[in-house]
Amino acid sequence: MDASQIEIYKQQVGKVAASLVTSGMKVGLGSGSTAACVVRALGKRWQEEGLRFIGVPTSVDTAHLAQSFGIELTTLGKCPELDLDIDGADEVTHQHYHLIKGLGGALLREKIVRYAAKKFVVVVDERKMVDQLGDHTPVPVEVTPFGWEATAKHLEKIGATISIRLKKESQEFFLTDGANMILDCHFGLITDPAKLEKEINEIVGVMENGLFIHCTDEVLIAGHDGIQHLK
Ligand code: 5RP
Numbered sequence: 001m002d003a004s005q006i007e008i009y010k011q012q013v014g015k016v017a018a019s020l021v022t023s024g025m026k027v028g029l030g031s032g033s034t035a036a037c038v039v040r041a042l043g044k045r046w047q048e049e050g051l052r053f054i055g056v057p058t059s060v061d062t063a064h065l066a067q068s069f070g071i072e073l074t075t076l077g078k079c080p081e082l083d084l085d086i087d088g089a090d091e092v093t094h095q096h097y098h099l100i101k102g103l104g105g106a107l108l109r110e111k112i113v114r115y116a117a118k119k120f121v122v123v124v125d126e127r128k129m130v131d132q133l134g135d136h137t138p139v140p141v142e143v144t145p146f147g148w149e150a151t152a153k154h155l156e157k158i159g160a161t162i163s164i165r166l167k168k169e170s171q172e173f174f175l176t177d178g179a180n181m182i183l184d185c186h187f188g189l190i191t192d193p194a195k196l197e198k199e200i201n202e203i204v205g206v207m208e209n210g211l212f213i214h215c216t217d218e219v220l221i222a223g224h225d226g227i228q229h230l231k
Helices: 003-018 033-049 060-068 107-116 148-157 193-201
Strands: 026-029 054-057 082-087 091-093 117-125 139-143 161-164 181-186 206-209 218-223 226-230
Touching: 003 033, 003 117, 003 218, 003 226, 026 033, 026 107, 033 060, 033 082, 033 117, 054 060, 082 107, 107 117, 107 139, 107 206, 139 148, 139 193, 148 161, 148 181, 193 206
Parallel strands: 026 054, 026 082, 082 117, 117 218
Antiparallel strands: 139 181, 139 206, 161 181, 218 226
């Protein structure tokens, strides 16, 4: 699939996801290129239709994008319960809609925002659908920089092969919006993702991991057959 086709899919799914938002809602705004399409489509509705809602962004990039359209933003401090959260994913299972998220590095804030929301809708293109997690994506694990080498050893003991995430433009460590590091953990195909999600988070130094298990309500998938809305 070429890049321009993927971009079209992202825009299509972004538009459909944005149509789920109604005036007065409190909405979690996800991160990554597909979630950005949702924010742009919401921005269009904000400017052209007068749609009014309050957004809680999951990253600094998303906050800047939403602000560029004039979308009103708040924090979970002021608004701890949300009606809806819409976000992208790196892998989604056909059954149960389990996810791997965090290739964009926003997984901790994304998970906090997801669990603050009554409903979670995931937006992807068809390339992201898998039978089993771990198919082509590592599990991103957000760790505190202090003693990260020790944290990495504990992750290896539970089966991870680790790549330290670096900035694209240099050999420096990639840092999240919360100034944490990301260790991309390859576990191969993951047979019990619920167990692994808990096991990783029990390791001292781990802030959060990119497994989102039993927490997706709906998935919008853009592909060659149009948009599928799975509930
Ligand atoms: C960022 C994420 C993104 O939602 C995920 O990486 C998907 O991104 P994209 O839509 O650009 O493929 O979890 O932390």
